Amino acid sequence: MKISIHVYFLFFTVFFATSCKIQAQIVYEKLPAARLEAAFEKYRDPSITQRRFKHADIQVLIQKHSTAFQIEKLGESVEGKSISSMTWGNGKTKVMLWSQMHGNESTATMALFDLFNFLEASGDEHDDLRNLLKSSLNLKFIPMLNPDGADAFKRRNNLDIDLNRDAISQISPEAVILKKARDDFEPEFGFNLHDQQIYYNVVNTPKQATISLLAPAYNYETEINEVRGRAMQTIAGMNELLQELIPGQVGKYDDAFEPRAFGDNIQKWGTSTILIESGGYLGDPEKQYIRKINFMIILNALHQIATKGYEKYTTEQYFAIPDNGFQLMDLIINEMQVKVNDKWFPVDLAIRRRETENEAGYFMSGAVEDLGDMQVFYGFETLDATGLQYREGKVYPTAFESAEKNL
Numbered sequence: 001m002k003i004s005i006h007v008y009f010l011f012f013t014v015f016f017a018t019s020c021k022i023q024a025q026i027v028y029e030k031l032p033a034a035r036l037e038a039a040f041e042k043y044r045d046p047s048i049t050q051r052r053f054k055h056a057d058i059q060v061l062i063q064k065h066s067t068a069f070q071i072e073k074l075g076e077s078v079e080g081k082s083i084s085s086m087t088w089g090n091g092k093t094k095v096m097l098w099s100q101m102h103g104n105e106s107t108a109t110m111a112l113f114d115l116f117n118f119l120e121a122s123g124d125e126h127d128d129l130r131n132l133l134k135s136s137l138n139l140k141f142i143p144m145l146n147p148d149g150a151d152a153f154k155r156r157n158n159l160d161i162d163l164n165r166d167a168i169s170q171i172s173p174e175a176v177i178l179k180k181a182r183d184d185f186e187p188e189f190g191f192n193l194h195d196q197q198i199y200y201n202v203v204n205t206p207k208q209a210t211i212s213l214l215a216p217a218y219n220y221e222t223e224i225n226e227v228r229g230r231a232m233q234t235i236a237g238m239n240e241l242l243q244e245l246i247p248g249q250v251g252k253y254d255d256a257f258e259p260r261a262f263g264d265n266i267q268k269w270g271t272s273t274i275l276i277e278s279g280g281y282l283g284d285p286e287k288q289y290i291r292k293i294n295f296m297i298i299l300n301a302l303h304q305i306a307t308k309g310y311e312k313y314t315t316e317q318y319f320a321i322p323d324n325g326f327q328l329m330d331l332i333i334n335e336m337q338v339k340v341n342d343k344w345f346p347v348d349l350a351i352r353r354r355e356t357e358n359e360a361g362y363f364m365s366g367a368v369e370d371l372g373d374m375q376v377f378y379g380f381e382t383l384d385a386t387g388l389q390y391r392e393g394k395v396y397p398t399a400f401e402s403a404e405k406n407l
Contacts, residue, residue, distance in 0.1 A: 029307075033296070037296060044295075045114050052361065053106065065120055069086040070086070072084060072085050077158070081151075084142070085181060086141045087139065087140045088119055095140070095191070096185055096187035099145065102162075103146045103147075103151070103157070105195035118295075119133070132306055133306050140187065142178070159172055161175075165260040166262075167179065193276050193294075202250070202325065204325060208281060212275075213274070214255060215267070222256070229315055234272070237301070237304045237312075251279075332348060332351070333382075334374070337388065338389075
């Protein structure tokens with residue numbers, strides 16, 4: 001009997017060691033940026049080419065994936081537009097991703113449809129990655145949470161409520177839908193996908209914060225528990241990739257607790273929540289390059305989660321990401337002489353542009369954002385106006401059809 005027990009123990013020890021060795025062979029190995037970029041180029045959805053698109057436009061795209069994805073109507077917006085989810089994968093770890101909570105923040109929505117194409121495909125060099133994700137993860141996507149806002153390309157819904165401040169009161173039907181989706185699905189990880197103004201920078205530098213990240217706080221003390229810590233570790237891994245793609249152009253949002261916000265509360269409710277904010281990138285007004293970055297970092301993060309690769313990163317690496325600033329201007333005019341009460345004063349002018357929606361799409365207008373000493377700001381363009389004087393523009397006395405006809 002003693003020999004039998006000894007043999008059994010020896011067998012178990014060898015089996016356990018072998019099992020651990022096999023596990024060690026499949027641990028996280030970072031995906032090369034070139035592979036992620038190649039996947040995007042191959043599966044980018046050609047039907048979306050700009051950041052303004054309508055609820056009706058994506059219904060066709062959603063239905064295109066009805067074979068590979070489980071599509072469910074979750075409810076309707078204030079104006080009665082459908083809000084749908086798309087579910088894929090049969091793994092144990094649940095991940096929920098939601099986009100366009102703010103109707104005019106559409107960059108990640110574009111990237112999600114590229115990702116759907118990738119996940120649905122087969123028979124190429126990415127099958128190993130797909131199979132890993134499918135067997136490890138259960139993914140639930142809500143590609144457009146605020147269809148009324150999207151159709152008007154405005155931030156708020158048609159009650160004029162900011163959905164990201166409606167997590168507790170749930171006045172809006174869209175907020176009720178998101179809360180119920182999270183509660184029913186109970187995801188371990190959540191991705192809260194947004195856009196930020198192009199004037200965000202990496203604090204105290206002239207570099208745009210093309211991507212900003214945050215593991216939202218779940219209390220006023222901004223404590224770190226296991227749930228929030230996982231989100232921080234995942235972000236640290238995402239930042240490693242981002243520094244290859246856009247070095248020095250990644251910021252970290254202020255983590256002050258906002259008790260009404262969905263990100264903060266979903267973290268509080270037990271889902272490791274990752275906020276991605278898409279900002280600006282020089283020469284990319286329609287955010288098509290930033291769309292690619294979104295695709296790459298989301299796919300990379302899903303791979304981290306599937307392999308528990310985030311465990312190799314630390315919260316210290318998360319906190320090493322520099323903070324966001326809001327110090328960018330379209331144009332800074334330095335040292336312009338401005339006359340007041342017959343005296344001349346050297347004044348800096350900081351100018352920002354605004355997008356205004358109209359029936360044709362939108363138009364741009366510029367206005368002075370601030371004036372005085374603007375040395376803490378950075379301009380996409382800067383003009384040294386030393387020795388130049390400010391004069392009011394003259395108004396043509398009568399209206400005319402075009403400048404060319406009146407030259």
